Amino acid sequence: MVLRLDVKVPAEGGIELGAWLFLPKGDGIRPAITMAHGFAGTKEHGLERFAQAFAAMGFVVLVHDHRNFGTSGGHLRGDVDPWRQITDWRRAISYLEARPEIDPSRIGLWGTSYAGGHALVLGATDRRLRCIVAQVPTISGYEQGLRRVSPDATPALEHAFNPRCDPRRSRRGRSRLCESLTTGKGPDDVCSQHNQPKSSVGCAYDKAPWPYSRFARRQGRTDVGGEFVDAHLR
Numbered sequence: 001m002v003l004r005l006d007v008k009v010p011a012e013g014g015i016e017l018g019a020w021l022f023l024p025k026g027d028g029i030r031p032a033i034t035m036a037h038g039f040a041g042t043k044e045h046g047l048e049r050f051a052q053a054f055a056a057m058g059f060v061v062l063v064h065d066h067r068n069f070g071t072s073g074g075h076l077r078g079d080v081d082p083w084r085q086i087t088d089w090r091r092a093i094s095y096l097e098a099r100p101e102i103d104p105s106r107i108g109l110w111g112t113s114y115a116g117g118h119a120l121v122l123g124a125t126d127r128r129l130r131c132i133v134a135q136v137p138t139i140s141g142y143e144q145g146l147r148r149v150s151p152d153a154t155p156a157l158e159h160a161f162n163p164r165c166d167p168r169r170s171r172r173g174r175s176r177l178c179e180s181l182t183t184g185k186g187p188d189d190v191c192s193q194h195n196q197p198k199s200s201v202g203c204a205y206d207k208a209p210w211p212y213s214r215f216a217r218r219q220g221r222t223d224v225g226g227e228f229v230d231a232h233l234r
Helices: 047-058 081-099 114-125 141-148 149-160 167-172 211-219 228-233
Strands: 005-010 016-023 030-036 060-064 104-110 130-135 196-199
Touching: 005 060, 005 081, 016 081, 030 047, 030 081, 047 060, 047 104, 060 081, 081 104, 081 114, 104 114, 104 228, 114 130
Parallel strands: 030 060, 030 104, 104 130
Antiparallel strands: 005 016, 016 060
16 A cells, blocks of 8 residues: 655745655655656646556655646746756755655656656766656757747747747736737637637647656556666665
8 A cells, every 4th residue: 555645845945845755555764766747747647657656666756746836836837947947856856865764875766758858967967866767858948849840830939939928928917919829810819728829629738638648558557667767776
């Protein structure tokens, strides 16, 4: 049986990261894994299945939300700052080090998608980590952006990077015109609930599944990275 606890991880700026801590059955000092989601993802977006699988193998698992997302603090909600997320993840590692049931010399890190890129950075720069798993990682945001945007939509994307067309301005009461650039339509074609472009099938937010979920279903498994982590932390 695996016990799941709601915990808080202190981070810079006086905020706390909301997290789940999974404790496997039994006593003794355990190896640990720290996990996080990718771009704009939260721990509720399918990560529990992976954490439960790792915990069933005997690992203590910490799954946290990035600042500004989910149950974590942060004043600019929805803002993605990769270097801040990496700094916060170091705090999550420190949190695990301080737990009495964890062997600090056997801590691994698992990241998917955007956080998979973070995993590569942390694996190269944080000596406390024994191993990392980077699942479908974002390595070059620019190159991946080019592959995900059709050539005819590139001008709209470049326009979106114009500081005068910052989507966050909508939160300050300004026009939401710039948030519909990916469709080339007007502000009435933006979903009012999610601030995402509408399409012929509805809001893009509701129609986009998470990449790792497609991968897991295609493979028919939830132990992605499990064998590698098990071999390096035991």
